[in-house]
Amino acid sequence: MGISKTTFFNDTQNHLATLCKALGHPARIAIIQYLLSVENCICGDIVNELPLAQPTISQHLKELKNANLIKGNIEGNAICYCINEQTIQYLAEYFNHTSQLLAKKKATCC
Amino acid sequence: MGISKTTFFNDTQNHLATLCKALGHPARIAIIQYLLSVENCICGDIVNELPLAQPTISQHLKELKNANLIKGNIEGNAICYCINEQTIQYLAEYFNHTSQLLAKKKATCC
């Protein structure tokens, strides 16, 4: 049916899935990496940096913003986008935690 | 067009996007969490645990396996699935690294 049964999963699971899904496209990973590498983060710069048309970039930015992975500030008639540090930290903590649990867990199989 | 322009991005970006995409569904997050919580990890148990039909679970498992997030061992006529520790660790390291770079970086905007 193409529709996710999000109702059957808990908030943490849905939240994590939303974050991962938002990062589940190379262009959006590239945007995050670009934002990490520059001081000034104007949308137009991203359009120049990536091999995608302006409406496409705008759409990807919207998805990253919806997932709370970036935030945008209006600067004149441009928009300054930045990574939301807290969200990245949340992901770092989740995967750290998972990784540590796995290390502790005795490999009973595989 | 619905097709990702993966050719234009580098291997790291494509790899990360593939991993995140595979985790970008609550059912697949739930599967990872379930595998983390049990010692014995038989496919049938996942089917009983999650509110999805057996073919759907099988499909989700396939995607996790393709992304190298889990591995499966044949045990008689059942299949024992386990989390691939290395892949989770790779994600943990990536988000840690990103998080640390963000902490260092002076917030010039936003």
Add this chain to the structure above:
DNA sequence: ATTATTAATCGTAATATTGCGATATTAAAA
């Protein structure tokens, strides 16, 4: 050998995503 059990695959319908040209919106600049 036959029957159950377990999991993968096929086929298909419903929905979502990706990408971009065209257009709208908003604010700066002239």
Add this chain to the structure above:
DNA sequence: TTTTAATATCGCAATATTACGATTAATAAT
């Protein structure tokens, strides 16, 4: 005020994803 510049939104085509019933494949149990 008109023009220019920067982004967002609309609309659409191509493709991908999600879900599951039906079936298949493979092993275990009887």
